Amino acid sequence: MNKVPFTTIGEARRWASLFLREHGREVRVADLLLEDMLNLSFSRLLAYEHDSFPETVRSSFIQAIEDHAETGVPVQHLIGKASFYGREFTVNKDVLIPRPETEELVLGTIERIQSKSQLQAPVIADLGTGSGIIAVTLKLEHPASQLIATDLSTDALEIAKRNAEALEADVTFSQGDFLEPVKQQPIDVLVSNPPYISRAEVLQDTVKNFDPELALFAEDDGVAAYQTIIDQIVRFELSPWLIAFEIGHEQGDAVKAIIETRLPDYRVEIKQDINRRDRMIFAELV
Structure with a gap:
């Protein structure tokens, strides 16, 4: 392992990038690992x-690059x-x-919360919070809000x-x-990025082998979680002003139909992401 031929930071970066490219992996992983292990920003990495x-970090850097190339273990892990x-x-x-x-x-x-001037301190529920990224971000970006978050996984x-x-x-x-x-x-605002991948879908090894199955897959071609959440809204007699879902890029019409059928008082909008794929549903109570 230690015979890998590099002595400078630049040489290490070039070796790792080439090694990853030869194994069909994203070369950006090399930079992310170097930035973390050397405690350098990208600009300082170049400088x-x-x-x-x-x-002191040579062996662990080489091992991480080889592990990612062989198994696809995400650099974030x-x-x-x-x-x-x-x-x-x-x-993790x-x-x-x-x-x-x-x-x-x-x-x-x-943006939708800020456009609702009468909603100064909304109660926001993040369902299936996972690592908490949505709940934590919404709280920090809108400090007056009250954030509650749930997940099945302890x-x-x-x-x-x-x-x-x-x-x-x-x-x-x-x-x-x-x-x-x-x-x-x-609840004033309900937001969720639930499991929405159909079990029939073919995934990259970096996803299927390392992301938790509970957070990925849903029955009924991936829309079962949306059906469950909407059923709960009806059963618990809740009326959030806003429902915000992340969706699979082929699920827009199906999720829109679920909401419109069960919650007829909502105006439902399918929004595309930066890649022009259906990716979000926003449903507002009218």
Whole structure:
């Protein structure tokens, strides 16, 4: 392992990038690992490329690159954290790795809350919170709001609580199936990135082998979680002003139909992400 031929930071970066490319992996993983292990920003990584590579992290860097190339283990699992909405969150095998599409869901939710002038201190429920990225971000971006978050996984909730504490976000966490633990709580905004992948869908190994199955897959071609949440809204006689869902890019019409059938007083909008794929549902009470 230690015979890998590099002596400077720049040489290490070039070796790792080439190694990853040859194995069909994203070369950006090399930079993310170097930034974390050397405690350098990307710009400083480039500025110090002629500096000697520290021997103290040489073996662990090479091992991480080889492990990712061989197995596809996400770089976020290797370094134990991921970026979301400009902040660092702890992640591990018990939670989904944050995706850029979820940032768009959060942004769209914030914009709609801010447009509702009479909603100064909304109660926001994040269902299936996972690592807590949505709940924590919404609380920090809209401090006057009251955040409650639920998840079926106790392991995921431990990570979410750790993230909330580290980022000093006041979020109340409860264990249970979507709205079940908070069914007595009036809710103004309901937001969720639930499991929405059909079991028939073919996934990359970086996803299927490392993201928790509970957070990925849903029955009925991936729409079962939305059906459950909408059924709970009806059964618990809740009437959130806003319902915000992340969806699979082929599920827009199906999820829209579920909401319109069960909640006829809502105006439902399908929104596309930056890649022009259906990715979000926003339903407002009219």
